[in-house]
Amino acid sequence: MTHLQELENQSVYILREAYKHFDHLAMLWSMGKDSTVLLWLTRKAFFGHVPFPLIHIDTSYKIPAMIEYRDRLVREWRLNLVIGQNKEALAAGMNHTRGRGVCCTALKTDGLKNLLAEKGYTGVILGIRADEESTRAKERYFSPRDKNNEWDFRDQPPELWDQFKTTFPPGTHIRIHPLLDWTEVNVWEYIKLEHIPFMDLYLDRGDGTRFRSLGCAPCTFPIQSSARSVDDIIVELRQTTVAERSGRAQDEGRGMELLRKDGYM
Amino acid sequence: MLTTLTKPRESLTIVIVGHVDHGKSTLLGRLYADTKSLPDGKLEKVQAICQQQGKEFEYSFLFDAFLEEQEQGVTIDTARTFFTWDARQYIIIDAPGHREFLKNMISGAARAEAALLVIDALEGVKEQSKKHGYLLSLLGVKQVAVIVNKMDLVGYRQDVFAGIEKEYREFLSRLKVEPERVVPVSARHGDNIASRSARTAWYEGPTVLETLGLFKKETAPTEQPLRFPVQDVYKFDARRIIAGRITAGRLKVGDRLVFSPSNKTANVRTVEAFNLEKPLTEAQAGESVGITLDEQIFVERGEIASSQDTIPLVSTAFRANVFWLGRRPLEQGRKYQLRLATREVACEVAAFHRIMDAVDLDQRQGGTVVHRNNVAELTIRAKAPLAFDPSGAFEATGRFVIVDEYDIAGGGIITELVHDEQEFLRDEARRRDFAWAKGEVGTEERAQQYGHRAAMVLFTGPAHTGKAFLARKLEALLVAEGRHAYLLDADNLRVGLDADLEEKDVAGVAEMIRRYGEVVRVLIDTGLIVVSTTNAFGAAHTQAAQAIMTLVHPAPVVAVHMAKSDDEPPPNTDLAFAGPKDFDAAARQVMDELKRRGVLAHSIGEKPKYQYSI
DSSP states (O other): OOHHHHHHHHHHHHHHHHHHHOSSEEEEOOSSHHHHHHHHHHHHHTTTOOOSOEEEEOOSOBOHHHHHHHHHHHHHTTOOEEEEOOHHHHHTTOOGGGOHHHHHIIIIIHHHHHHHHHHTOSEEEOOOOGGGSTTGGGOOSEEEEOTTSOOOGGGOOOOBTTBOOOOOOTTOEEEEOTTTTOOHHHHHHHHHHHTOOOOGGGSOOSSSEEOSSOOBGGGBOOEEOOOOSHHHHHHHHHHOOSOGGGGBGGGSTTHHHHHHHTTOO | OGGGSSOOSEEEEEEEEESTTSSHHHHHHHHHHHTTOSOTTHHHHHHHHHHHHTOOOOGGGGTOOSHHHHHHTOOOSOEEEEEEETTEEEEEEEOOOSGGGHHHHHHHHTTOSEEEEEEETTTOSOHHHHHHHHHHHHHTOOEEEEEEEOGGGGTTOHHHHHHHHHHHHHHHHHTTOOOSOEEEOBTTTTBTSSSOOGGGTTOOSOOHHHHHHHSOOOOOOTTSOOBEEEEEEEOSSSOOEEEEEOOBSEEETTOEEEEETTTEEEEEEEEEOSSOSSOBOEEETTOEEEEEESSOOOOOTTOEEEOGGGOOEEEEEEEEEEEEOOSSOEETTOOEEEEETTEEEEEEEEEEEEEEETTTTEEEOSOSEEOTTOEEEEEEEEEEEEEEOOTTTOSTTSEEEEEETTEEEEEEEEEEEEOOTTHHHHHHHHHHHHHOOOOSSOHHHHHHHHTBOOEEEEEESSSSSSHHHHHHHHHHHHHHTTOOEEEOOTHHHHTTTTTTOOTTSHHHHHHHHHHHHHHHHHHHHTTOEEEEESGGGGGGHHHHHHHHHHHHTTSOEEEEEEESSOOOOOTTOSEEEESOSOHHHHHHHHHHHHHHTTSBOSSTTSOOOOGGGO
């Protein structure tokens, strides 16, 4: 069995555990490479079906091409898409110039919180990976969030032998992370292997730059790259010593620790 | 970093364990720094934070991500980190060494294929060095290398190293663990991490980096007999797919499968997949698969499929080595949830054989309480029979976790089956089910025609509580609704079927119960709802109820207990009535339970809604 097959089998097992144990289950889909791979794995796990809704937390600052790609896959794969948006904060003019942490918290964390409360989801599947960033390296596959959506990283439940935390007190919910053991290269290798459609924002379209990680337009910056195909990306990533999220402004300083403690993805 | 240009041939998961402050995180940080595996700017970023906070840079800060971890200089939770070396990708899990965080260490170690166990050369073998060593053996981590760190603090002396090596090898040998290597290092100064150090000229073995390369990749046990725990049954489209991950062996189209503990059998019709050009015909250990069967049998999550000649063990009890992590201690009399592969069933501790202090492995006899972070040898009794294996033979189906309230609070490995009183009848039922000749009309067709599944409603309890009266009412109510129900009074078998048996004889009564159970089994195969009481068996009514359930298993049995007072009902009771006055209401409650269990469709003419029989 290849490493990619090992990863796929483990992720499929986790997705099926999530589906079995959570009546109110949903998956976050940002249209980025990771959550699209996750969506593909879901179709694998359930033999072509996606038996729960997908959530897109729309900050309104996403790159327009992402929304086009989203709507195309929703049609082609017959997905049940739920869009969450913190309309109040947007109406009050929230944007990144008010501080990145403030903006991420309002439009993403709170946007998600509000939607979870409104829909009553108790299980939320996310495509985060341990190698992205150091607080995510400490996550569990099934990670509880308390009544305030907060992550108590000081006291995480034990998780062993593919037995996960699937019971939880009322009012709390569980975040499920099937891609935790995947690396950035693994994600691209899998996209190549399975011919998964992805956005060309990840490729150099002639100006010598590409996006390595996608977020909101004002806070995501392209990297210098001449990668014009998935193969080029894989070769580039095997050589690089630059962190994946170097183009993501929210990671500066202790940004992610504080954001994630409060319920950020 | 030329080595990373080619695709790694495999991936290996390693855990770093050992006593607190013995330098696990420093070792990890150093390994990354010296192999140039850190992303650009990471070292500088952490150094800048240290400078800002006015403290000395430590390699351990590279992975102790949380502010609290850095402030206290202690790892709280495991971090998964990745690096590639010599065409192999490593996922390295840095586990905390503080006893407070043992549950985190276990979470990290349980998924590792090999371990580096770090011991401080100055402090020597400490409490957690031993406990972690013991837990690695319980968790099934077989490849262990010992890293003797901080050799700089003992002047790189060979005799100090040799003393620790001897002491710890002796300890490990008692656990039947043989360390692959024992390596002297100084993580802080980089001795013997990525390159050989001149300061330990007396040492001829591998560096830490070379030691990683010597660990072998663990492969899924494809050559063992088949074990396929059912994870779920899907009916998204025309296919009824049985999904799960094969934990041992292999299966292919046409194979005859036996599902334990229900003893249902069927052949594999297809191996299902998504996005494959040509259909699969086989699958093997490690794969998350879906199969369809040639017969519409009712199997559910928790059962284990195997081939007929190598079925797993089935019992309600087994003996096990258990480690406890719960906030509340593991105690006698308390109910827990047992999870073994995909099976979940209520359980309790039937016997405490010995409770051990994992540090000295000395035995403390007696107690009936296992405190947090202790280890014990126990007999565990489950509420219903389950399929399992001894952990020495099958890893994945030989281990389990115990859930207390909302959290996994312990884990264990099964050492042996404990015989229970139902074993004889269970074996009989299995032989009978395997040999059962079926007609053309299947269970499913009968259920669709009748508007209900076959089942048994069994009234239990002492004499003069109205069992027979309620049973008659229920039969009448069911038939009036158009259901196919039949009241089977055991007394009716006495003069005919049981004419050769002596009622005053214990063996005679046991045989009456057995014959009665077999008659019910036949009636259930006809699609009936059999209503009955244990009245005819007098004082042996509790024994009778258990035996009947074993013989009609896996057909649903709704056990209704009737007593004069609110006494504790026997195990496996579904409904309990204490001296009911309104028998009509009681009968309706039983009907509701039958609906809840999916035996009755909600109204006549409606198709029954249970997904498992479709």
